[in-house]
Amino acid sequence: SGQVRFEQVAFHYQPERPILADVSLEIPAGHKLAVVGPSGAGKSTLARLLFRFFDVTDGRITIDGQDIREVTQQSLRRAIGVVPQDTVLFNSSIRYNIAYGDPEASEEAILRAVHLAHLDDFIERLPDGLDTVVGERGLKVSGGEKQRIAIARMLLKDPPILVFDEATSSLDSGSEKAILQALNEVSARRTTLVIAHRLSTVKDAEQIVVLDQGRVVERGTHRELLARN
Ligand code: ADP
Ligand code: ADP
Numbered sequence: 001s002g003q004v005r006f007e008q009v010a011f012h013y014q015p016e017r018p019i020l021a022d023v024s025l026e027i028p029a030g031h032k033l034a035v036v037g038p039s040g041a042g043k044s045t046l047a048r049l050l051f052r053f054f055d056v057t058d059g060r061i062t063i064d065g066q067d068i069r070e071v072t073q074q075s076l077r078r079a080i081g082v083v084p085q086d087t088v089l090f091n092s093s094i095r096y097n098i099a100y101g102d103p104e105a106s107e108e109a110i111l112r113a114v115h116l117a118h119l120d121d122f123i124e125r126l127p128d129g130l131d132t133v134v135g136e137r138g139l140k141v142s143g144g145e146k147q148r149i150a151i152a153r154m155l156l157k158d159p160p161i162l163v164f165d166e167a168t169s170s171l172d173s174g175s176e177k178a179i180l181q182a183l184n185e186v187s188a189r190r191t192t193l194v195i196a197h198r199l200s201t202v203k204d205a206e207q208i209v210v211l212d213q214g215r216v217v218e219r220g221t222h223r224e225l226l227a228r229n
Contacts, residue, residue, distance in 0.1 A: 001064050002029045002079070002160035002191035004050065010058035011045060011214075019045050020214040023059075027191050027207070029160075034194040034202035037211035043195045044085065046211070047163045050193065051080045063161065081159035083183075085166070085195075086143075087150040091135035094126065098152045105156055116185040117152035118178040119145070144175030151182045162187055165195040176201075199225065 006025040012018045020042045027033040035043045048054055049061060052068060061068050063079060071079075089097050098113060099105035110130065114123055122145055126132035134141050141149070154162060164183055180201060183194075196202045203222045210218040210225070218225060 003027065003064050004033075004161060004191055004193070005062045005065075006046075006049075006059070007062070008059040009046075009049065009056050009061060011042075011049060011054065012057050018214055020049075023211075023214075023216055025209060025216075027193065029064075029191050030189055031207070032187055032192040032194060032202075032205040033207045033209065034196050034205035035209050035211055036196050036199055036202065037217075039197070040213075041211040042214040043211055044165060047082075047165055047193060047195050050161075050163060051082060052076060079159060080161045080163060081154040081157050083147060083150045083154060083162070083164045083186075087146040089135045089141060089146060089149065091133070091137050093128075093131045093133055094123065094149065095130040097134065097149055098130075099156055101153070101157055109156060110152075113152040113155040116155050117148045117182045119148050119152060122148070142175065144179060147179055148182055151179070151186050154186050160190060162190045162192045163195070164192060166197060166201060 004025070004027040006023050009020060009023040010018060011020040023046065025033060035046060037043055045054070049056055050068070052073070055069065063071065068076060090100065095110060099110055114120060123129055126139065132139055164187070184204070194202055194205060199208070199222065202208055205222070208220060208222060208225055209216050218228070220228070
């Protein structure tokens with residue numbers, strides 16, 4: 001399960017200024033679809049429509065054939081995990097930040113998620129390990145580490161659909177590589193919508209769509225897009 005379809009989706013805040021127009025996408029269950037394009041193209045808006053942060057102005061979005069407006073907010077939350085562009089951490093322990101949605105999570109499961117999210121070295125540097133308090137009044141955490149914490153959270157939550165919004169912030173290349181590997185761990189076998197800014201970060205996606213000014217202007221595999229441009 002987890003098949004996602006966008007059917008001629010349009011979205012605007014003000015009618016005279018369309019943000020997305022006639023966007024049709026199909027992500028088979030377990031596939032990865034990447035949306036790339038310049039800043040302001042509408043990529044983040046598109047992702048937000050999927051988890052009903054906003055509702056479409058026209059067209060419809062379905063999950064396993066069902067219009068997302070007919071699904072309860074609770075089951076939508078269960079179905080979709082989001083690794084947002086700017087992960088906000090709770091001013092609490094790393095343990096809580098990873099497992100907050102699941103108070104029953106075992107130490108073993110948390111450590112497994114930590115490992116798959118490439119956070120082992122980070123945890124080893126913390127004075128109290130998983131119980132170290134992070135966030136504004138605790139230990140400072142870099143943008144890349146925050147995103148990996150969000151990825152670990154998704155590995156524990158294990159949703160059928162994942163939205164990964166790549167940070168626009170300049171992550172150091174070591175961190176970027178770790179994030180891409182961690183993303184591959186979490187997206188394996190899941191239906192994934194990757195919002196990226198550069199084509200190079202989404203080489204292995206089954207489908208790539210290029211968005212420009214709210215419209216799909218190209219689609220294909222990484223190889224096809226490189227051959228055309
Ligand atoms: P991207 O993720 O590709 O950079 P966005 O989806 O963030 O693009 O933005 C698409 C367009 O929507 C931009 O022109 C942006 O200025 C506009 N936009 C974003 N949020 C709002 C808002 N709350 N009200 C009006 N316009 C917005
Ligand atoms: P929980 O994960 O405990 O159910 P959250 O309030 O953290 O509770 O909700 C996370 C879920 O809510 C995400 O998986 C996503 O489906 C949905 N969601 C709605 N809006 C947002 C948003 N702006 N950022 C992240 N997730 C969002």
